[in-house]
Amino acid sequence: MGSKTWDGVLLVHSTTRMLALRLTVSALLLCGTCGFSRYWFNQLNNCNPPEQLVGKFCAVVVDNDVDDDGIVDFRDVQKQILYFDYDDDPCSLQQWEVVTRWTCRYGYSEDYARFMYTLWDPNKDGVVNANDFTGFNFSTIDFLSIQYIRFKDMYCGDPKNRENPVDRVQCAEVDALKPEDIKCT
Structure with a gap:
């Protein structure tokens, strides 16, 4: 899917890289050990101190x-x-x-x-x-x-x-x- 080879290196099409980046960011935001858990809890529970x-x-x-x-x-x-x-x-x-x-x-x-x-x-x-x-x-x-x-x-x-x-x-x-x-x- 949308990839090219250049000097033996597989280059992935930019949309595939963006999808991978989005998945990585989503995984980081959802994991509780990444420091974002309180942020998401606050957003979902209308926390606005x-x-x-x-x-x-x-x-x-x-x-x-x-x-x-x-x-x-x-x-x-x-x-x-x-x-x-x-x-x-x-x-x-x-x-x-x-x-x-x-x-x-x-x-x-x-x-x-x-x-x-x-x-x-x-x-x-x-x-x-x-x-x-x-x-x-x-x-x-x-x-x-x-x-x-x-x-x-x-x-x-x-x-x-x-x-x-x-x-x-x-x-x-x-x-x-x-x-x-x-x-x-």
Whole structure:
């Protein structure tokens, strides 16, 4: 098919080379060890995390105030947990579901997502459900402040949490922020 010989070397027609190149690129994009797996997961699952840390904080607030009443409460959390459901069990969250949501939707590191999961599982039974959030009631302004304080003080305040490349960048960003910088427009 469309090949020529030149001094004993088989030259393949350009369309065949293009097809081979396309197949190679497709194989590279589909293999999980090529570094593209997170990219394709994000594209297929509508992952579009905010680039700036304040945007991440605000996205968490918007997602948690499900009824848009300016209060993040137990009812909102019960509904918001459904966004984490990747295994068709809407009543409980596994750690991998939280990691998936926090890395995909918000753009945090997997380490921070695991940290969040440990906060949500106060009885340490390995499963998070709506009962783990009883007594949850904050204004969205307070909830936004909690996002900032938790990330800056509780997470980035521990030097071991600054080793991950994503965390290094995000912790440096939160270090440069002041409380008055934390507002959603």
